[in-house]
Amino acid sequence: MQMQSKIAFGIKDLLKQTLEEMMEQVDEVVGVIAVTTDGHIVAQAARVALPSKRLAAMGSTLMSLGNTVTKELMMGKCRNVISENEKGVVVFMSITPRIVLISLTDNVASLGTLLSASRRYVTDLNAKFKDMRNPNR
Amino acid sequence: MDELKIVITGCVGSGKTTAIQSISDIPVIETDVEASDEVQELKDKTTVAMDYGEIQLGDDQLVKLYGTPGQRRFSYMWEILAEGALGVIILLNHHRKDPIEDLEMYLANFSRYIDQSSAVIGITHLDEELAFAIDRYHEHMAARNLDYPIFPIDARDKIQVRVMVEALAAMVSLNEGVNANAI
Numbered sequence: 001m002q003m004q005s006k007i008a009f010g011i012k013d014l015l016k017q018t019l020e021e022m023m024e025q026v027d028e029v030v031g032v033i034a035v036t037t038d039g040h041i042v043a044q045a046a047r048v049a050l051p052s053k054r055l056a057a058m059g060s061t062l063m064s065l066g067n068t069v070t071k072e073l074m075m076g077k078c079r080n081v082i083s084e085n086e087k088g089v090v091v092f093m094s095i096t097p098r099i100v101l102i103s104l105t106d107n108v109a110s111l112g113t114l115l116s117a118s119r120r121y122v123t124d125l126n127a128k129f130k131d132m133r134n135p136n137r
Numbered sequence: 138m139d140e141l142k143i144v145i146t147g148c149v150g151s152g153k154t155t156a157i158q159s160i161s162d163i164p165v166i167e168t169d170v171e172a173s174d175e176v177q178e179l180k181d182k183t184t185v186a187m188d189y190g191e192i193q194l195g196d197d198q199l200v201k202l203y204g205t206p207g208q209r210r211f212s213y214m215w216e217i218l219a220e221g222a223l224g225v226i227i228l229l230n231h232h233r234k235d236p237i238e239d240l241e242m243y244l245a246n247f248s249r250y251i252d253q254s255s256a257v258i259g260i261t262h263l264d265e266e267l268a269f270a271i272d273r274y275h276e277h278m279a280a281r282n283l284d285y286p287i288f289p290i291d292a293r294d295k296i297q298v299r300v301m302v303e304a305l306a307a308m309v310s311l312n313e314g315v316n317a318n319a320i
Contacts (some may be wrong), residue, residue, distance in 0.1 A: 068168050
């Protein structure tokens with residue numbers, strides 16, 4: 001089954017599967033979207049209606065500004081941008097140089113949970129991408 | 138020193154980022170990323186947030202240049218970047234399917250800022266059609282009763298871009314003088 005999964009799934013399917021798993025496993029997350037760095041949706045999962053297309057575009061804007069700031073300060077690549085708000089938290093996190101994870105919670109006290117869950121699933125995705133590139137390992 | 142904020146907007150591939158890079162006295166702050174959609178047919182990268190550059194005109198005027206993303210899905214940045222702008226430059230790519238439609242779209246989206254300030258229009262990718270091609274833009278603007286200068290430009294040419302910026306800066310100064318006298 002594991003080997004069949006490695007062969008059968010493309011990147012989009014892998015992202016979709018991972019995002020749905022994240023939604024199942026992390027109650028505090030109300031929505032997750034994987035987007036390209038130029039603002040297109042690759043995969044998404046959510047418990048509530050989200051303005052996904054606009055969020056995708058805005059996510060790419062924020063991550064590019066994050067990278068612009070870190071470049072200016074010679075701090076390397078921007079890993080994530082956090083928007084902490086009156087009614088929730090949004091985390092924009094780089095999965096790969098071309099894909100960004102946007103995750104949301106409506107619980108203002110759940111920043112830590114959202115951040116650690118996002119990191120966990122981003123790490124998991126990168127491991128799976130590596131497996132896809134080297135299937136005979 | 139006087140500071141003047143100018144926004145450069147226009148459709149994808151019209152030369153906004155290139156124009157600012159051509160003219161800026163400082164390293165340009167840019168937010169270009171790899172394009173993953175039909176923009177790839179035009180160019181490798183696309184602006185997803187903004188470009189920022191500066192140019193000093195004379196001894197006493199610093200022009201701050203803000204370039205907008207061209208793609209419609211980033212239009213929320215247009216209003217953010219245009220806030221406080223004293224002049225708008227609309228760049229049009231003459232080779233697009235309907236540059237007049239593009240012009241109308243940008244005039245409509247930036248009308249609030251243009252009405253309160255000034256605007257110039259730059260037409261890029263004109264090649265050798267110059268004399269005849271530029272007429273259609275003049276005719277269109279005349280029919281709309283709009284009197285903004287129209288410049289054929291190569292966004293890579295520092296002098297051409299500078300002339301356009303200087304013209305807009307002069308218009309802004311004139312308008313400010315007129316407004317001051319009116320008071």
